[in-house]
Amino acid sequence: MTRKNIIRNIIPAIIVELMFLIYNLADTFFIAQTNDPLQVAAVSLASPAFIILVAFGLIFMIGGLSCISRALGADKKDYADSIASFCVFFGATAGLILALISITFMKQIVLAIGASPDTFEYAYEYLAIITSSSPIVVVALVCSGIMRAENHPTAAMLSQVLGNFVNIILDPIMILYLGLGTRGAAIATVFGHVTGAVFCLGYFISGRSSIKINIRHFKFTPEVFSIGIPACLDPLLMSISQMILFSLMSAYGDMAVAANGVAMRIQQIATIISMGAGQGVQPILGFCVGAKSYKEYKSVLYFALKFACSLSMVLIIICFTFAPNIAGIFLSEPESFKYTVNFVRILMTSSITFSIFFIVVNALQAMGAGRASFILSLCRQCFFYVPAMIILNYFYGAYGLICALPVAEVISLAQTFILYGKIIINPALLNKK
Numbered sequence: 001m002t003r004k005n006i007i008r009n010i011i012p013a014i015i016v017e018l019m020f021l022i023y024n025l026a027d028t029f030f031i032a033q034t035n036d037p038l039q040v041a042a043v044s045l046a047s048p049a050f051i052i053l054v055a056f057g058l059i060f061m062i063g064g065l066s067c068i069s070r071a072l073g074a075d076k077k078d079y080a081d082s083i084a085s086f087c088v089f090f091g092a093t094a095g096l097i098l099a100l101i102s103i104t105f106m107k108q109i110v111l112a113i114g115a116s117p118d119t120f121e122y123a124y125e126y127l128a129i130i131t132s133s134s135p136i137v138v139v140a141l142v143c144s145g146i147m148r149a150e151n152h153p154t155a156a157m158l159s160q161v162l163g164n165f166v167n168i169i170l171d172p173i174m175i176l177y178l179g180l181g182t183r184g185a186a187i188a189t190v191f192g193h194v195t196g197a198v199f200c201l202g203y204f205i206s207g208r209s210s211i212k213i214n215i216r217h218f219k220f221t222p223e224v225f226s227i228g229i230p231a232c233l234d235p236l237l238m239s240i241s242q243m244i245l246f247s248l249m250s251a252y253g254d255m256a257v258a259a260n261g262v263a264m265r266i267q268q269i270a271t272i273i274s275m276g277a278g279q280g281v282q283p284i285l286g287f288c289v290g291a292k293s294y295k296e297y298k299s300v301l302y303f304a305l306k307f308a309c310s311l312s313m314v315l316i317i318i319c320f321t322f323a324p325n326i327a328g329i330f331l332s333e334p335e336s337f338k339y340t341v342n343f344v345r346i347l348m349t350s351s352i353t354f355s356i357f358f359i360v361v362n363a364l365q366a367m368g369a370g371r372a373s374f375i376l377s378l379c380r381q382c383f384f385y386v387p388a389m390i391i392l393n394y395f396y397g398a399y400g401l402i403c404a405l406p407v408a409e410v411i412s413l414a415q416t417f418i419l420y421g422k423i424i425i426n427p428a429l430l431n432k433k
Contacts, residue, residue: 006303009284012157013148014276019164025265026168027185030175032330039182040331041254042122044261045113045246049127055235056098057138060091061145062282063228066365067221068149068211069283073290077210078217080149085217087142087224095138102131114247116254122182129186136193143200146211149283155203163196230374231365237381245389245401252398259339260402262330266323266340267347270315274355277308278362285366301363308355316351319344343402350406353413360416372419379415384408 031039064087071080102109106128115123140159147156167188174184204213242264249260281304288297319326327340357380364373385408392400392407 003303006281006284006300007307009148009151009153010277010280010304010307012153013280014273015157015161017272017276017279019161022164022168026171027189028262028265028330030171031182031185033176034181036181037258037331037333037336038118038254039122041258041261042115042119042182043126043185044258044264045110045115045119046123046126046130047242047261047264049109049113049239049243050130051235051239051242053098053102053131053134053137054141055232055239056134057091057095057141058232058235059228060087060094060138060224061141061228062231062365063087063224063226064142065145065149065283066227066231066286066368067223068146069286069366070290070368072150073287081212081214081217082219083221083224084146084211085213085215086219086221087146088139088213089215089218090220091138091142092135095135099131099134102134103128106131112247113243114250114257116250118254119257126182126186129183130189133190133193136190136197140193140197140200143197143204146213147200147203147209148279149286150209150211151283151287152209153280155208159196159199159203162199163192163194165192166195167192227365227368230371230377233374233377237377241381241385241389244386245404248389248393248401249398253335255333255336256339256398258331259336259343262327262336262340263343263347263402266319266326266344267351269319270312270348270351271354271358273311273315274308274351274358277304277355278359280304281359282362282366285363289367297366301359304359305356308359309352312351312355316348320348339398342399346399346402347405350409353406353409357409357413357416360420364420376412376416376419380408380412384411 027043028040031043064083067083068080071077071083106124110120110124110127113123140163144156144159147153147159170188170191171185174180174188175182178184180187203209204211246257246260249256281300284300285297288294288300323341323344327337327344331337331340357376361373361376364376385404388404388407389401392404394400396403
């Protein structure tokens with residue numbers, strides 16, 4: 001596997017993550033043009049709940065991707081078709097159930113994420129509309145994963161970029177021109193998901209894919225869950241920890257909550273590199289495992305680490321230097337602006353450690369080491385991040401809450417090296433082909 005081929009898989013994945021970030025920033029930007037920081041705060045509060053929806057789809061996307069890529073590497077085409085069909089049909093059904101449950105308990109969910117009386121209505125209407133699209137989100141994510149598993153990263157990129165593009169185009173129309181505010185942002189998001197799902201379905205119906213998705217191929221595949229559940233755990237737990245963060249941050253006022261939401265989106269500019277690199281190389285690593293080519297597996301992994309860390313460092317420097325300029329695009333109110341600039345600079349310190357963490361977790365998933373990735377995700381969010389928030393909030397207030405993430409990332413990285421080291425010295429992985 002040449003570096004050119006590796007980058008060919010990484011770049012589309014990074015572009016997908018970048019477009020997802022731009023979509024999030026666009027929502028925040030156009031809502032900010034209403035000059036209502038309460039609506040900005042509401043969307044920020046709703047963001048972790050939306051990530052839970054995406055995390056649910058990742059069960060079938062990442063689980064299916066890992067299983068399909070290893071099946072193709074082992075030349076088991078029929079098994080790959082079975083996995084793909086299971087992920088699409090079972091995932092869509094599960095997404096529908098999730099939507100019904102979420103809408104039924106929406107009031108409790110909005111209160112749980114820390115909405116104040118002033119932001120409750122905005123957050124409620126935004127989430128109610130977003131969660132209604134759960135089955136569509138899951139299908140679009142699964143189809144994208146299947147495309148990447150069969151080494152069609154550009155098609156996967158187009159499916160998600162097209163959906164995000166439609167969303168961004170509709171944002172100013174819905175939010176500003178029609179005056180729908182947060183409700184308009186949610187409607188634009190749903191239209192974007194529908195567009196992406198239609199593109200994916202058209203791709204498979206047209207026969208351009210070697211993978212056949214058909215209800216006749218459907219067969220319950222528990223292996224998908226053994227990889228997918230640990231894979232979704234990190235964003236799921238991240239969402240829960242963010243809800244705790246926003247709940248604690250709400251004690252310092254709506255301006256602090258709005259600043260926290262904007263700062264987290266800006267910080268994502270650096271983390272998308274590692275996320276894209278990790279997701280881009282995962283099908284390659286999975287294929288190497290299926291083909292038992294472990295020497296090539298290690299070569300691909302090390303290149304991805306160097307690539308992601310180098311680009312992340314460049315973005316960290318840019319974001320740290322121009323934090324005031326970037327913050328000013330979203331918030332002009334003096335208190336929220338000051339919070340945002342300081343929050344961004346604190347959060348950016350964790351970007352390199354996250355780069356290494358995320359790529360190694362994807363490498364473990366490619367190997368089928370679901371238990372290891374489960375342990376890493378669980379410890380990172382539950383045993384490191386949440387306790388750090390509680391302790392640092394007690395001693396240092398709002399800034400202590402923000403510092404909790406860099407502290408947790410450093411501890412998690414140390415644990416990642418130890419656990420991955422134990423797995424990689426397994427005798428089976430020392431057999432070089």
